[in-house]
Amino acid sequence: xxxxxxxxxxxxxxxxxxxxxxxxxxxxxxxxxxxxxxxxxxxxxxxxxxxxxxxxxxxxxxxxxxxxxxxxxxxxxxxxxxxxxxxxxxxxxxxxxxxxxxxxxxxxxxxxxxxxxxxxxxxxxxxxxxxxxxxxxxxxxxxxxxxxxxxxxxxxxxxxxxxxxxxxxxxxxxxxxxxxxxxxxxxxxxxxxxxxxxxxxxxxxxxxxxxxxxxxxxxxxxxxxxxxxxxxxxxxxxxxxxxxxxxxxxxxxxxxxxxxxxxxxxxxxxxxxxxxxxxxxxxxxxxxxxxxxxxxxxxxxxxxxxxxxxxxxxxxxxxxxxxxxxxxxxxxxxxx
Amino acid sequence: xxxxxxxxxxxxxxxxxxxxxxxxxxxxxxxxxxxxxxxxxxxxxxxxxxxxxxxxxxxxxxxxxxxxxxxxxxxxxxxxxxxxxxxxxxxxxxxxxxxxxxxxxxxxxxxxxxxxxxxxxxxxxxxxxxxxxxxxxxxxxxxxxxxxxxxxxxxxxxxxxxxxxxxxxxxxxxxxxxxxxxxxxxxxxxxxxxxxxxxxxxxxxxxxxxxxxxxxxxxxxxxxxxxxxxxxxxxxxxxxxxxxxxxxxxxxxxxxxxxxxxxxxxxxxxxxxxxxxxxxxxxxxxxxxxxxxxxxxxxxxxxxxxxxxxxxxxxxxxxxxxxxxxxxxxxxxxxxxxxxxxxxxxxxxxxxxxxxxxxxxxxxxxxxxxxxxxxxxxxxxxxxxxxxxxxxxxxxxxxxxxxxxxxxxxxxxxxxxxxxxxxxxxxxxxxxxxxxxxxxxxxxxxxxxxxxxxxxxxxxxxxxxxxxxxxxxxxxxxxxxxxxxxxxxxxxxxxxxxxxxxxxxxxxxxxxxxxxxxxxxxxxxxxxxxxxxxxxxxxxxxxxxxxxxxxxxxxxxxxxxxxxxxxxxxxxxxxxxxxxxxxxxxxxxxxxxxxxxxxxxxxxxxxxxxxxxxxxxxxxxxxxxxxxxxxxxxxxx
Numbered sequence: 001x002x003x004x005x006x007x008x009x010x011x012x013x014x015x016x017x018x019x020x021x022x023x024x025x026x027x028x029x030x031x032x033x034x035x036x037x038x039x040x041x042x043x044x045x046x047x048x049x050x051x052x053x054x055x056x057x058x059x060x061x062x063x064x065x066x067x068x069x070x071x072x073x074x075x076x077x078x079x080x081x082x083x084x085x086x087x088x089x090x091x092x093x094x095x096x097x098x099x100x101x102x103x104x105x106x107x108x109x110x111x112x113x114x115x116x117x118x119x120x121x122x123x124x125x126x127x128x129x130x131x132x133x134x135x136x137x138x139x140x141x142x143x144x145x146x147x148x149x150x151x152x153x154x155x156x157x158x159x160x161x162x163x164x165x166x167x168x169x170x171x172x173x174x175x176x177x178x179x180x181x182x183x184x185x186x187x188x189x190x191x192x193x194x195x196x197x198x199x200x201x202x203x204x205x206x207x208x209x210x211x212x213x214x215x216x217x218x219x220x221x222x223x224x225x226x227x228x229x230x231x232x233x234x235x236x237x238x239x240x241x242x243x244x245x246x247x248x249x250x251x252x253x254x255x256x257x258x259x260x261x262x263x264x265x266x267x268x269x270x271x272x273x274x275x276x277x278x279x280x281x282x283x284x285x286x287x288x289x290x291x292x293x294x295x296x297x298x299x300x301x302x303x304x305x306x307x308x309x310x311x312x313x314x315x316x317x318x319x320x321x322x323x324x325x326x327x328x329x330x331x332x333x334x335x336x
Numbered sequence: 337x338x339x340x341x342x343x344x345x346x347x348x349x350x351x352x353x354x355x356x357x358x359x360x361x362x363x364x365x366x367x368x369x370x371x372x373x374x375x376x377x378x379x380x381x382x383x384x385x386x387x388x389x390x391x392x393x394x395x396x397x398x399x400x401x402x403x404x405x406x407x408x409x410x411x412x413x414x415x416x417x418x419x420x421x422x423x424x425x426x427x428x429x430x431x432x433x434x435x436x437x438x439x440x441x442x443x444x445x446x447x448x449x450x451x452x453x454x455x456x457x458x459x460x461x462x463x464x465x466x467x468x469x470x471x472x473x474x475x476x477x478x479x480x481x482x483x484x485x486x487x488x489x490x491x492x493x494x495x496x497x498x499x500x501x502x503x504x505x506x507x508x509x510x511x512x513x514x515x516x517x518x519x520x521x522x523x524x525x526x527x528x529x530x531x532x533x534x535x536x537x538x539x540x541x542x543x544x545x546x547x548x549x550x551x552x553x554x555x556x557x558x559x560x561x562x563x564x565x566x567x568x569x570x571x572x573x574x575x576x577x578x579x580x581x582x583x584x585x586x587x588x589x590x591x592x593x594x595x596x597x598x599x600x601x602x603x604x605x606x607x608x609x610x611x612x613x614x615x616x617x618x619x620x621x622x623x624x625x626x627x628x629x630x631x632x633x634x635x636x637x638x639x640x641x642x643x644x645x646x647x648x649x650x651x652x653x654x655x656x657x658x659x660x661x662x663x664x665x666x667x668x669x670x671x672x673x674x675x676x677x678x679x680x681x682x683x684x685x686x687x688x689x690x691x692x693x694x695x696x697x698x699x700x701x702x703x704x705x706x707x708x709x710x711x712x713x714x715x716x717x718x719x720x721x722x723x724x725x726x727x728x729x730x731x732x733x734x735x736x737x738x739x740x741x742x743x744x745x746x747x748x749x750x751x752x753x754x755x756x757x758x759x760x761x762x763x764x765x766x767x768x769x770x771x772x773x774x775x776x777x778x779x780x781x782x783x784x785x786x787x788x789x790x791x792x793x794x795x796x797x798x799x800x801x802x803x804x805x806x807x808x809x810x811x812x813x814x815x816x817x818x819x820x821x822x823x824x825x826x827x828x829x830x831x832x833x834x835x836x837x838x839x840x841x842x843x844x845x846x847x848x849x850x851x852x853x854x855x856x857x858x859x860x861x862x863x864x865x866x867x868x869x870x871x872x873x874x875x876x877x878x879x880x881x882x883x884x885x886x887x888x889x890x891x892x893x894x895x896x897x898x899x900x901x902x903x904x905x906x907x908x909x910x911x912x913x914x915x916x917x918x919x920x921x922x923x924x925x926x927x928x929x930x931x932x933x934x935x936x937x938x939x940x941x942x943x944x945x946x947x948x949x950x951x952x953x954x955x956x957x958x959x960x961x962x963x964x965x966x967x968x969x970x971x972x973x
Binding site for chain 2: 034052056059063072076077085089096098102107112171180182186189204211213214312
């Protein structure tokens with residue numbers, strides 16, 4: 001197991017932040033909760049390994065040891081029958097004690113993992129087929145904004161995510177930070193976690209949610225608190241208008257070619273509610289809910305034919321000429 | 337009346353030897369020809385069909401597993417589309433759970449229980465035939481739908497609202513839900529038969545503490561089926577109602593709730609695991625006693641463990657729902673109740689280890705599979721203790737760790753004993769031995785292939801791979817383990833090909849088995865291989881838990897059953913004292929006709945609610961035909 005952990009870490013250590021998919025491993029805990037869970041897991045693992053080894057050793061000795069010679073299967077040795085009765089009973093008792101002990105260990109871990117902090121930073125996450133709507137809500141409305149598929153949080157501060165679903169059941173899971181919690185239609189769930197270190201932590205939907213369940217990922221970017229504050233202030237602002245011709249053309253095409261029917265870009269006339277909010281799209285690390293890394297090439301491929309990359313996705317293929325596509329890509333990329 | 341009383345009917349005490357055998361055979365045999373085959377109510381004929389059909393579904397389900405492993409062998413594979421993959425994993429789970437694992441265990445019980453308790457046919461033989469037809473039609477319905485691209489694609493658990501009309505506006509979830517109804521009807525019928533056979537048809541002297549452990553296991557399983565299956569029938573039927581006539585059981589916007597589905601499904605779904613596993617333990621106990629050359633240590637402990645497992649299995653369904661936002665203390669209690677089942681399971685393991693410790697093991701293929709079972713199942717049980725913990729489960733739930741866990745439990749706990757059981761009982765069923773040399777290859781390929789296929793999945797789950805994804809990207813670092821797992825799956829699949837080859841080869845060329853090739857102790861080995869239609873010329877009398885070891889020279893029998901018509905002996909529940917002679921039904925076409933009418937009704941009712949109306953009269957006609965008085969002397973008196 002430790003070997004796997006090391007190999008899992010190597011690629012992330014060598015790549016720049018924006019290029020990597022992010023860590024996604026319960027064996028690589030970067031949050032207080034995932035760390036606690038891993039400790040509980042190790043206790044269980046050790047107990048399990050000891051018991052399994054003991055059973056296999058007893059089995060082997062039992063098979064290989066020298067046996068009495070008697071051809072009549074019912075000629076049993078009374079001493080053995082009695083002793084084995086006591087031994088079986090005793091081992092049953094030991095099993096009971098072990099499972100009760102493990103239940104207590106488990107419950108202690110559970111209390112820590114699900115401990116609540118009243119002052120946690122609160123986000124609302126709404127699951128959609130097959131992307132994540134992320135709402136940063138604040139007491140003052142002008143501090144509230146919406147984004148998608150990428151969550152930025154400050155390190156060292158408890159974060160509370162309120163989980164809801166817009167359609168079917170999804171499950172929010174960032175294994176490097178904490179365990180999962182379902183997003184259930186008609187129910188509000190919540191989950192708290194704290195990232196210890198800055199980094200990119202990949203998450204993925206863990207409850208089967210239909211055709212493209214496999215392509216419903218997201219990233220959690222844990223930032224130092226001051227950097228987080230700057231990001232939040234910037235993210236809260238409306239999109240900047242493009243200054244160059246190509247950008248302006250892209251903005252116009254974004255509306256003319258129907259993109260704006262589904263997508264919102266704050267500060268423009270694009271106000272669709274069905275798809276992800278694209279206000280600061282250019283600053284995100286992935287597209288199509290973690291399906292592709294962000295680059296001009298992948299973005300072009302995605303917009304040109306979403307159904308090729310994510311068959312069944314709710315984003316239709318729009319008839320675009322190559323010049324129009326380039327303009328839209330250029331416009332979206334400068335939405336930093 | 338007076339005439340008949342004077343003319344005393346022929347009883348089996350008036351005949352002897354070969355004359356008795358041929359006479360009884362003529363009464364009990366299945367009529368020849370195609371129509372005779374359709375009318376058969378012989379538990380051995382039905383049981384054999386059940387076993388062969390269930391194994392056919394195992395091969396189909398296994399083929400799907402191979403396709404999935406090919407798809408996942410490398411990242412971003414385009415071997416299967418998302419739509420195909422989703423259908424395939426749904427079909428794999430549904431086939432394995434509903435069309436293979438549960439039916440195959442019941443199939444073995446249908447074949448073996450009447451022989452093991454020393455009676456001539458199962459209780460309610462026509463219901464038994466009906467049960468098989470329902471199972472066959474339900475299974476074909478699912479697979480034909482799949483072939484027509486209407487295979488279910490919402491998982492074998494079909495969570496709402498994904499499976500609701502709004503999010504899956506095709507007929508696919510209806511096919512799934514109605515397939516459940518078919519198999520549940522079949523399973524409930526068999527359970528009733530097993531319970532009544534065990535309670536009322538045991539050979540005289542087979543008191544409760546002399547019942548073979550396999551029969552005990554099937555008795556407990558049958559009760560589990562009767563209490564668990566109604567839950568899924570309610571669930572699947574209300575789902576069809578939601579989809580067909582717009583009821584709102586699971587619609588949260590109208591006061592229903594998606595979690596109701598999960599509670600109903602898992603209240604069935606968890607006992608389901610034990611419905612599969614407990615028969616496996618029965619097979620282990622049977623094989624172990626024979627090949628360790630001594631009775632299983634702690635007979636009462638094993639029985640009490642089976643019963644305790646049965647009860648506990650109804651108190652832990654919530655561990656499938658730990659991440660749905662339940663109250664924390666409640667979830668914690670279900671951790672404890674889930675882990676508690678390790679106690680009865682552990683007790684059984686300790687008894688088996690003690691049996692091997694004291695016994696003089698004969699290393700034939702069935703015993704190899706039992707040893708493999710212990711090694712694999714204990715690991716699955718222990719990973720089960722891990723997933724029972726709420727904090728651990730929040731990480732591993734719906735990941736490949738859980739996939740690894742339940743394959744260790746189900747393949748280790750049920751399929752390994754089952755393959756052992758095939759090698760063990762094949763001689764009884766066919767009269768020929770399976771090849772021992774191929775058997776050893778079969779075992780080692782299965783053991784190595786299984787572990788190579790499924791052990792890496794534990795690690796895959798922990799390093800973040802969720803279940804039910806049709807592909808993954810190269811940068812996720814899951815490729816090597818997936819490739820390894822796929823390689824193991826191919827080896828594992830090969831082991832089943834070998835089993836099939838062995839069966840086909842041995843059916844013709846296997847060594848003749850004789851009555852009791854393993855020198856085993858239970859009553860099914862007291863008759864010829866394969867058993868004659870009447871099972872036993874005379875009903876045996878049981879004086880010991882291991883009758884053939886105790887009375888190894890000649891088994892005492894009772895006489896006095898009718899030799900003119902089909903009759904079984906009913907005995908008292910606890911002490912198995914003879915009570916009355918009871919007529920046993922003749923072959924009949926009505927179970928098949930009833931099953932056909934029911935099939936039309938079931939399939940029609942996923943398309944229109946009116947099918948409930950016009951589907952009923954044919955069923956009524958068939959049932960009237962079924963229950964039309966046959967004019968037995970017994971009925972007239």
